Amino acid sequence: MGQTDTVTRILDTAEVLFAERGFAETSLRHITSKAKVNLAAVNYHFGSKKSLIQAVFARYLDPFTERFHAALDELEARYAGGVIPLEELLETMARTVLEVPAERNSLKVFMRLLGLAYSQAQGHLRRYIQGQYGGVFSRFTELVRRATPDLPDAERFWRLHFMLGTVIFTLSGLEALRDIAEKDYGEQVSVRDLVRRLRPVVVAAMSAPLPDATFPAAEAS
Amino acid sequence: MGQTDTVTRILDTAEVLFAERGFAETSLRHITSKAKVNLAAVNYHFGSKKSLIQAVFARYLDPFTERFHAALDELEARYAGGVIPLEELLETMARTVLEVPAERNSLKVFMRLLGLAYSQAQGHLRRYIQGQYGGVFSRFTELVRRATPDLPDAERFWRLHFMLGTVIFTLSGLEALRDIAEKDYGEQVSVRDLVRRLRPVVVAAMSAPLPDATFPAAEAS
């Protein structure tokens, strides 16, 4: 192997470029030239560009799911079959999300990738992620369900996705927002600071009053 | 002119394809063939693909800004220099956002485009939108500032973006989420329904308690 493994050099370069420019806008030639690797190496090691994209995600999501499962195990044990409070669940998820990329100083990249996974059409990616990592998410939502028994199922579903949107949108567009914030308020914004600000907002959103019932005979839409 | 203007036929087709697949993934040939228009017509009428993308946005954002300015005028007149309540401001914004594409039944497209404008790197687009339509947004945030005098400026800034994330993320990924929701809860979800669910969440989030102050000597990050 070279000074660093060719495979990891490709992954390291690819994830940064993907995060910066998106998948379609990042060519294999751009990746390989920046990684100082031969063009064919990508297809040799990964088979295709699609698989490379999935590999980039797997390198984050595999450790994430493992740690998250472990953290939930620990939590369930601590509460011994009782109900785990919502704050505790959210806190645990946030901590795990931050832990994984922290080791490589790449939270920004990780979040941006998550955002792309949602926004870019890339059907194969959503299917891959859903199939590979849908399990942890189900486990988490089930625990959230027990923590918020008053919330109708549909309402909880939507609110969870609202908050997912908040977090991914904010942290993935962080670069741009940070620039504006600093210009307007001269304030240095760290991720840690943002998470601190996010917490009360997410909690308040999840415990907001239920919406007024719609009149059953409202016009169709 | 043909049965319908060539220019509008291009725009109609382009916005749908852009919304479905993103900008880079949508070729001019795809657009023109589906619009039954000659390939060169795009470059003839719009000059370039970039300009076509901007034109697609302008067709939504121009009427939006006009109406939104008018609605804010009306609101300021009604409250005669006094403070406009936050709920009123949010309500007005929501109403205007829904009004514009309602005439063409293309809210889904509009939201998806907004999401793309944020998530796709496309530097020129963000610059164009910021330069062309930054004004209304500034006016709106200033009114929000007066409506929430207790909120520190930075906190308000971030919360507004949190909520922007929630709305854009949800409504732009609506297709996918709708599929999941229907499968899981057998529920038909209309945009109107979603907006109804969003309202209490957004209000609660904006009025959430302030986060605990960080200890000044916390470790850097």
Added chain:
DNA sequence: CCTGATGGTAAACAGCTGTTTTAAATTTAC
């Protein structure tokens, strides 16, 4: 020393991209 992998390289492939060019058709103005 030969054999057979394994990892890496350069070149070529077919296909699609946005854009331009050239020519024909159509509309408008006088």
Added chain:
DNA sequence: GTAAATTTAAAACAGCTGTTTACCATCAGG
């Protein structure tokens, strides 16, 4: 009716895309 200006049409352009091919290096086991 003729001339000028728009608009459409088809073809060609250069450039980039992901992928494949054929070839070379390195090195282990026999």
